[in-house]
Amino acid sequence: MQDFHFPDPKALNGAVSLSHLGIISAEGADAASFLHGQLSQDVTGQTSNQARLAAFCSAKGRMLASFIVVKPLPETLWLLTDGQVLPTALKRLSMFVMRAKARLSDAASVLSAVGLVGPAAGQWLGDSALADPWQASPHAASGGHVVRLPDVLGAPRWLWIGPVEAAQALVSALPALPLAYWQWLDVMSGVVRIEPATVDQFVPQMVNYELVGGVHFQKGCYPGQEIVARSQYRGTLKRRTFLLHGNAPIQAGQEVFSAADPGQPAGMVANAAAIPTLDGQASTAFSALVELKWQALENGWHLGSSEGPALALGTMPYEVPLGTSDD
Incomplete structure (x- = not known):
């Protein structure tokens, strides 16, 4: 087998529209408590300066979707996920809302996600160029919200979520980064995203989700919680x-x-x-x-x-x- 030659991620610099991803918006007085009961993450304890990974599981503990959860407002949460997985995940989550004061919707018409890499992106973000992974902050100049992602081989990365028009302006303002480069950085980060081909295949620990902060073991019940806990504490993994x-x-x-x-x-x-x-x-x-x-x-x-x-x-x-x- 030949040697593999990787580009220096620290040389990557720019912005890219994350067209392969989608965003579910959850709004309402019960939005956080509702999601807290559906996801593997402590959502009620999440603040606006935090982003958190979460798994949405079946009753058998298998992941139906993976989310990056952002809380831009006290009664609003954004769930970033694979764009092709989103429709089914949204439909399934909506089945359980019932009397909760929460409205779930596909936010594609109003929100976009942009990936940012390198010093030019950090300069554009200014004070919102957070240093620690999974910190979050509003970016007042663009009306968006910024999440610091884990570095990849020394390259700083951020996720920006905000209005569609502002996303287009952001991508135009920075050097263009090919989407393929961003997707490779995502793989190299070690954080798995559930795609259509892998829906209902993995218990969270099989894809290291508890190692990257995607499972909270003290938060209480959610679909599949008993299976996930058993995998963690009974040595069955x-x-x-x-x-x-x-x-x-x-x-x-x-x-x-x-x-x-x-x-x-x-x-x-x-x-x-x-x-x-x-x-x-x-x-x-x-x-x-x-x-x-x-x-x-x-x-x-x-x-x-x-x-x-x-x-x-x-x-x-x-x-x-x-x-x-x-x-």
Whole structure:
């Protein structure tokens, strides 16, 4: 397998419209308490200067959607999620509103999300260029809200959410960043986004959600909470998500096979993106976040079948505990 050559993320600089994402708006006096009872995160304790990851699970504890939750106003929350997952997630959440004073809607007509990377973006943000991951702040000049995302290989990143017109002006004001670059940075961050191909596939811990702050274990009940808690405290977790690279196209939902047990799938691709090339040409190499049986982690991996393209284990940006073989 050839070596993988990554661009220097610290050299990336600019803004990109995150057209692959969507935003659910939750408004009303009970919006926070309603979402608190549906998501894996403490929403009632969230303040306007915090953004939080959350999982929306089925009764079996499998993730139906992943959200970045932002609270721009006391009775308003924004849930950023995969744009193709949004309609089904919104419909399912709306089924449980009942008498709660909460209104859920697809905010596509009024809100947009923009990804920001590098020093030019930090200069444009000014005092809103927050330093710590998952801090949030209003950006008065644009009427939007800013979330500091985890750095990727030293590159600072922010998420801006705000009015559609202001988003267009923001993208025009900064150097253009290709969406493919942003998607690769997302993969390299180690934070999984549920896509259509992976809906109802993973318990949150399988995609390391408790490691990146996406599960609050003291918040009380939500759909699937018992399964998620059992996975955490009874040592039943046999699968984790890792970063892999390959010299072939990779996409979410593809199965991965281990050389140690070639007769059955050993994992599934959660997210994947092409590795940006240094010369701007089309890439033939990909990075992927892959949920795997961790017991055979060093035995070699193949995409699609035991005879498929080989995959190389990369380095996650945070420690992934593997437990013991007796768990």
